[in-house]
Amino acid sequence: MTLQATLSELVRDFKANGRIVIVGASLAGLRAAEALREEGFTGPLTIIGDEPHEPYDRPPLSKQVLKGWVAADHTTLPRLQALDADWRLGVAATGLDRATRQVRLANGEQVPFDRLLIATGTRARQWPDPTEAGLQGVYTLRSRDDAARLQQALAARPSRVLIIGAGFIGSEMASICRELDIPVTVAERGPAPLAGALGAVIGEIAAEMQRDGGVDLRCGVAVSSLDGDASGHVRRARLSDGSTLEVDVVVASLGSIRNVEWLEGSGLAAGVWGVGCDAGGRAFDINGVTTDTVYVAGDVARAPHVLYEYQFLAMEHWDNAVLGAKVAAHNMVNVEPGYRPNLLLPGFWSGQFGVNIKSVGVPPFGDQIVFTQGSVKDRRFAAAYGHRGRMVAAVTFNQGRWLEYYARLIEQSAPFPPPPPGWDRPADMKPMPAEFPEPGVSTAFPDVVLTGHDPNARSAEFRLRH
Amino acid sequence: MQIVVDLNRCQGYAQCVFLAHEVFRLGGEEALTYEPNPDDARLLQVERAAAACPVQAIVIGRSEDVTP
Numbered sequence: 242m243t244l245q246a247t248l249s250e251l252v253r254d255f256k257a258n259g260r261i262v263i264v265g266a267s268l269a270g271l272r273a274a275e276a277l278r279e280e281g282f283t284g285p286l287t288i289i290g291d292e293p294h295e296p297y298d299r300p301p302l303s304k305q306v307l308k309g310w311v312a313a314d315h316t317t318l319p320r321l322q323a324l325d326a327d328w329r330l331g332v333a334a335t336g337l338d339r340a341t342r343q344v345r346l347a348n349g350e351q352v353p354f355d356r357l358l359i360a361t362g363t364r365a366r367q368w369p370d371p372t373e374a375g376l377q378g379v380y381t382l383r384s385r386d387d388a389a390r391l392q393q394a395l396a397a398r399p400s401r402v403l404i405i406g407a408g409f410i411g412s413e414m415a416s417i418c419r420e421l422d423i424p425v426t427v428a429e430r431g432p433a434p435l436a437g438a439l440g441a442v443i444g445e446i447a448a449e450m451q452r453d454g455g456v457d458l459r460c461g462v463a464v465s466s467l468d469g470d471a472s473g474h475v476r477r478a479r480l481s482d483g484s485t486l487e488v489d490v491v492v493a494s495l496g497s498i499r500n501v502e503w504l505e506g507s508g509l510a511a512g513v514w515g516v517g518c519d520a521g522g523r524a525f526d527i528n529g530v531t532t533d534t535v536y537v538a539g540d541v542a543r544a545p546h547v548l549y550e551y552q553f554l555a556m557e558h559w560d561n562a563v564l565g566a567k568v569a570a571h572n573m574v575n576v577e578p579g580y581r582p583n584l585l586l587p588g589f590w591s592g593q594f595g596v597n598i599k600s601v602g603v604p605p606f607g608d609q610i611v612f613t614q615g616s617v618k619d620r621r622f623a624a625a626y627g628h629r630g631r632m633v634a635a636v637t638f639n640q641g642r643w644l645e646y647y648a649r650l651i652e653q654s655a656p657f658p659p660p661p662p663g664w665d666r667p668a669d670m671k672p673m674p675a676e677f678p679e680p681g682v683s684t685a686f687p688d689v690v691l692t693g694h695d696p697n698a699r700s701a702e703f704r705l706r707h
Numbered sequence: 708m709q710i711v712v713d714l715n716r717c718q719g720y721a722q723c724v725f726l727a728h729e730v731f732r733l734g735g736e737e738a739l740t741y742e743p744n745p746d747d748a749r750l751l752q753v754e755r756a757a758a759a760c761p762v763q764a765i766v767i768g769r770s771e772d773v774t775p
Contacts, residue, residue, distance in 0.1 A: 298711055298743055300714065301740070301741075301743055304734075304740055305732075305740040305741070305742070310732075310740070310742070311742050311743065311744075315742065315743055315744035316743050316744070317709050317743070317744055318709060318711055318743075318768075319709035319710055319711050319766055319767060319768030319769070320709070320768050320769065321766070321768070321769055322769075559713075559714075559715065560713070560715050588715040589715070590714045590715060590717075590738075592734050592735070592738030592739075592740065593738075594735075595734060595735030595736075595738070596735055596736075596738065597719060597734075597735060597736065597737040597738035599715075621736075639735065639736045639737055641717070641718050641719055641737055642718045642719070
């Protein structure tokens with residue numbers, strides 16, 4: 242038998258009899274499971290999720306769910322493929338033993354695997370003071386249950402909502418509060434909303450949108466403490482500028498924490514920015530060596546990207562969960578040279594204050610910005626981000642149809658500033674600094690984190706185990 | 708019925724809003740929101756909306772394979 246025939250036989254045998262475990266039952270976990278079946282994998286498939294719900298879609302939670310139009314339990318994701326999977330929902334994975342190839346569950350059970358996909362995603366960063374975080378009326382928003390609780394609180398028409406942190410989720414929530422005609426204050430430590438993801442030049446425009454929308458926006462201000470009343474309900478917030486606010490709903494929107502704690506001791510390259518893996522989703526061990534059995538997809542993955550100087554990107558994006566899952570699933574049941582890369586050009590959207598904000602590429606990779614089309618005053622424009630004379634990202638406000646044009650330019654490493662499109666040129670097309678906060682400045686985290694070439698860069702944590 | 712719209716792909720043509728306005732809504736000029744689990748009685752409407760979408764961004768669940 243030739244080597245090629247042996248390999249083919251191995252692949253065939255694995256597809257029929259291999260045991261695959263997916264930890265994480267959200268978008269990436271579900272789409273990976275479907276992709277595995279589509280790839281012809283017929284062996285036992287186990288899907289483990291810490292939430293009791295079947296996979297649901299998160300983007301609607303901060304929008305139509307919070308508004309009260311769509312019920313939180315109406316966000317179940319469509320199934321694209323019959324799965325015939327063993328679902329273990331409502332039980333978290335608490336450990337990984339790579340030597341015996343077992344996942345440990347919170348109920349003490351051990352689940353054996355031949356290939357493992359890590360898709361445990363992120364969770365909301367809680368308000369740091371546990372006593373204050375435990376006050377009634379203090380919320381975070383990440384899960385379906387979070388959204389249901391917060392929606393009820395908004396439906397009770399609070400006298401004022403305080404949102405701490407003006408990233409995308411915080412800004413979307415502020416927009417919903419105003420649509421519901423609820424008074425809302427947004428406190429952001431950084432210079433402007435969305436500054437971490439899009440820079441302060443765009444952030445200033447987002448700030449105007451918020452203020453025009455009736456938001457009491459306070460930038461460069463931190464919340465020092467939250468006070469409760471005798472019954473343990475939050476009533477007052479103290480700000481770093483000495484002012485106080487009477488509030489009865491507080492939402493901490495402080496970015497996310499990657500769910501990697503359960504991998505402690507597994508010997509994988511897991512840290513605050515996620516689990517390091519190659520562009521095919523194959524996990525690195527703590528020495529940077531690719532594993533053959535463990536794969537990563539979705540928000541928790543951190544992989545080098547060819548378009549961004551092979552820097553490691555951690556992308557909290559919907560399309561990264563979908564494509565990363567498909568790529569990892571394909572590679573789990575194939576062998577070289579059949580491996581596929583996840584070469585996604587990152588993209589996201591955010592609807593707020595009647596404006597559709599969309600982006601492609603990695604804006605924080607850029608240091609300059611130029612408005613290329615439309616009018617900032619009308620909040621209908623396109624802008625490009627550049628780095629060392631190269632175009633690396635673009636953002637549109639109510640100009641989504643132009644985004645593909647910019648995506649092609651980015652993929653071709655077009656020069657920056659880009660050749661002016663022959664339509665709707667703004668008067669001023671001079672590049673200017675994009676004004677991203679320095680790394681490490683406390684502000685809303687960007688949706689794509691440049692985590693550097695090595696685990697020590699950008700304060701990523703490298704935990705050596707003995 | 709379960710649906711999801713790939714909002715990276717969506718360009719706000721709003722054909723779905725015309726064809727199934729109880730399911731799809733436009734916030735402002737091009738920010739689409741929708742009911743992800745519409746009533747089965749709206750299946751035909753939603754299928755028409757999905758078919759009419761110029762960028763084919765609407766995905767309708769094809770399997771009843773739900774979690775036990």
